[in-house]
Amino acid sequence: MKEKVQELTQKIQDFQIIDAKSLENFRITFIKNEIPELMGLMKSIPNEQKKEFGQLVNGLKNLAQEKFDVSKEKLDNQPMQELPPFDLTLPIIPNATGTLHPLTLIRQRIVDIFAKMGFSVADGAEIEDDWHNFSALNFPPNHPARDMQDTFFVDEDIVLRTHTSSVQVRLMENKKPPLRAIMPGRVFRNEAITARAHCIFHQVEGLYVDENVSLVDLKQTLYHFVKEMFGQDTQVRFRSSYFPFTEVSAEVDISCQMNNPQGCSICGGSKNVCKGTGWVEILGCGMVHPNVLENCGIDSEKYTGFAFGMGIERIAMLKYRVKDLRLFTENDIRFLRQFSETWGN
Ligand code: DAH
Secondary structure, three states: OHHHHHHHHHHHHHOOOOOHHHHHHHHHHHHHHHHHHHHHHHHHOOHHHHHHHHHHHHHHHHHHHHHHHHHHHHHHOOOOOOOOOOOOOOOOOOOOOOOOOHHHHHHHHHHHHHHHOOOEEOOOOOEEEHHHHOHHHOOOOOOHHHHHOOOOEOOOOEEEOOOOHHHHHHHHHHOOOOEEEEEEEEEEOOOOOOOOOOOEEEEEEEEEEEOOOOHHHHHHHHHHHHHHHHOOOOOEEEEEOOOOOEEEEEEEEEEOOOOOOOOOOOOHHHOOOOOOOOEEEEEEEEEEOHHHHHHOOOOOOOOEEEEEEEEHHHHHHHHHOOOOHHHHHOOOHHHHHHHOOOOOO
């Protein structure tokens, strides 16, 4: 037993304490473990030797505690390490800033393209009454056309706007022609969230009302938009369609091939965007229905106009080859970081 005490005494004396880490190491090894362990052997010691053994272990305890205290005080009072010289003239390390959201980038790009053609930007409310969202746009009451857009009702007559076409109405009610504006904004539909649909998304509405505005103006404007947005080689086709607020009405498709010999460069092998047709729809448009002009107090004998509406998410998905709409709202930084690049066609 005595040898054991001697051996431990030697170990305590030899232990090098040079920093906080070795100090803690010392505490754990001796004060916390080895000495209490030795103390635990007391039970097995014959009575007549207990006293001597107790004294030896106590001495050991004091020795360790003293070494610990002295070393700790020394370390605590040690002067701080000298810092390397500080050069105030060095340039700062810039903080990493965030990036613009891909939908913001696309919206800005759309606004820029139309601004160059003389379109101003107009804004409207996200909570609308039935008149501005439906009735003024020539949706008859109880007409199935209203079912085209599953609506969130706030009240019997108040809805979360289902499209930015409501802003057209406000614009025409409040201003006299000539009117030339685009209207970006958030819209809402009662839809299940999937890779291709969401209950909240974004649209850009366009409206041009003046004397002698014709379908040719509409086509030319949209041709120009598509080429600026997707590149000069992009093919455009107008497909006749139906909207209550336009007559004639059309949907615009763009070519999905983008000169890629391997096939569709947007939907790749799965072809889930163009469904293998090589064409993808990007917007709805048409000549403003005379009823809509009249509903807004504009003389439909004197003025004509065109309108169009497109989904920002859809344009972003095509432009950035994003296959799942939900990525835009999940705020995954790994996704969002990829759009820090400046724009390039
Ligand atoms: N409001 C339509 C929609 O949400 C899009 C649209 C189609 C807007 C034709 C228009 C238009 O202005 O002329 O699906």
